[in-house]
Amino acid sequence: MTKKIINHIEKEFGVTFRHVETLTEAFTHSSYANDHRDKAIKNLERLEFLGDAVIELTVSEYLYKKFPNHPEGQLTRMRASIVRQESLASLAKEHRLHEFVRLGKGEEQMNGRSRTSLLCDLFEAFVGAVFVDQGMDTVVDILQKVLFPKIDSGAFSHGMDYKTALQELLQKNGVVTIQYKIVDKRGPDHEREFVVEVYVEGDSFGRGVGRSKKRAEQAAAKQALDMLEEANES
Amino acid sequence: MTKKIINHIEKEFGVTFRHVETLTEAFTHSSYANDHRDKAIKNLERLEFLGDAVIELTVSEYLYKKFPNHPEGQLTRMRASIVRQESLASLAKEHRLHEFVRLGKGEEQMNGRSRTSLLCDLFEAFVGAVFVDQGMDTVVDILQKVLFPKIDSGAFSHGMDYKTALQELLQKNGVVTIQYKIVDKRGPDHEREFVVEVYVEGDSFGRGVGRSKKRAEQAAAKQALDMLEEANES
Structure with missing residues (x-):
């Protein structure tokens, strides 16, 4: 499983993780960790905590620079529509992250793999893992490929209202x-x-x-x- | 006025700004800009937008590393108590940032200079300005002096349930x-x-x-x- 994730991330984002266990952590849902409680497996939640803040700053900086004349209120609304659950969830899906996340049995049966909130958490955890393992520059590189072009093309402007x-x-x-x-x-x-x-x-x-x-x-x-x-x- | 801010920031934080206008922007309240609307003066709000996200990430990373075994929920609660308005406002006051902010007449008369929300905005804008002018490392240096020791001494733990x-x-x-x-x-x-x-x-x-x-x-x-x-x- 881990091998598959490594290969996928390399192909999809051109990133080779130094610490594979960080990547594995980002692809382990709490339901999986709970199913294997005896093994004390780390789930993605701590990386999600970090990734959420990383995305928030990266997007903020991008908007701040790209729109030097937008007042704060407009930037805040744009940011909100970019970092909202649905947007991040669709990024996870586009890049097929959900195919590799380890889920508990119950979660799998309840279609957790395609649940918006789970997809969003997964994307945040992945970004958190990149930040921990590779640093901010690599995060920016990735978002420059997968997210910023969407901002440029106005994909989020309609979501502001x-x-x-x-x-x-x-x-x-x-x-x-x-x-x-x-x-x-x-x-x-x-x-x-x-x-x-x-x-x-x-x-x-x-x-x-x-x-x-x-x-x-x-x-x-x-x-x-x-x-x-x-x-x-x- | 600008000269005084520059001197104060150098003494207080050991930081010399490359672009003085960024520092001035961070110390200009919207009420001042409104009073001088003919001059199209920039106010602190855009820098506050950025600074807010910078502080959020910096604190998140600090907590993530310092408490490797805290679950996400605990980290989130700690972060919330650290980045709340009152905490950031008291940092602004401790380091006398409010003495240098340019306010409009009405705001000054209504004691805006000591209002919690204004103090918080000011601190966030200052951090935003440091981030823009100096980069993340300098932000971390400053928070290492003024904020992290408070976290270490448990200043925010009392709120913990x-x-x-x-x-x-x-x-x-x-x-x-x-x-x-x-x-x-x-x-x-x-x-x-x-x-x-x-x-x-x-x-x-x-x-x-x-x-x-x-x-x-x-x-x-x-x-x-x-x-x-x-x-x-x-």
Whole structure:
């Protein structure tokens, strides 16, 4: 198994790991480690913790340099749409990382191998492993091949507007009433925070907080999207 | 003003900026830029966007290396308590960054200079500026002086909830029964001490002493965690 992962990573990314055990760790799901608890096998979670922060910085730096005139708010929204679960999960799938991850029996039976959250964790863990074993420059090299061209081609620009995304998702099957209501305003004038709830056909689907009504609405729409995506997975 | 910032940063952190305008940008609040809108002055927000991700990764890497046996959940909780607004704000204050930030008139009058969120943003922007101008190594050097010793001395551990940590660790592999039992109450009423034993699936995993039942339980959970970590290492 390990041999196959090594070969795949070499072919796919041109990276040869110094410490194979780091790579193996990144391709071991907690369910597998649990199934073999007597052997104290390390799972991918610690590398995922690290990889998440590595991706966040790498993408931030790329956006910061590429868009020298974008204000912070725009950069933050772009970053959010790039590092969200679905985007990272599709990278894992495109590069067939999921074919090599070791899963527990139960997880395998429940189709864990194609679950969005698992795919995303796997991609983050892989990046964490590259960072630990090879360093930041190699991470940037890889993302330059697999992620940055997508940013350049505008693949994430549509994802920036969560309200539109939510509307599109819900109205695929016909017209649906979506309403945003301010449910709270808090804090002093100069640090005002808005709390907005989004209702779909009268039912609350999410809630968001922001410095402006617009931002709070976006946050609420995002929460609704996340909720719908999770519901879709299970 | 700029001269003063340069001198202060040199004295305080031993860093000499190559591009002074980056440093000035980090010390310019949006309220100041707004007051002088005709001059198109850059404010600190873009650097804050970057600095936030730089700190997140730097702290993540430090924790990852320092605690090779901590599970991901524990690392995430520690990181959250280290990078929270209040912690970063107090770093800004300790190193007197707020004395040099340029504020708008309104913000100054409303005591913006000592506002937690502004102090936090300022520290993040400063780190962002160091990252842009000097690179990651210099950021790590600075945090090694001003932040990591606090982590080492346990400044962020007080926020740790050992009972929750123990539960998360044990229940990763499925539901487990964890019970806390008072096994002794000792001392006179006014200096009562509780002794609590924590049982996992009926077996004793640790024991703790404290002035309240709650503290004794936390101490017992900590002992159980330490014991499990040692078992993991060997």
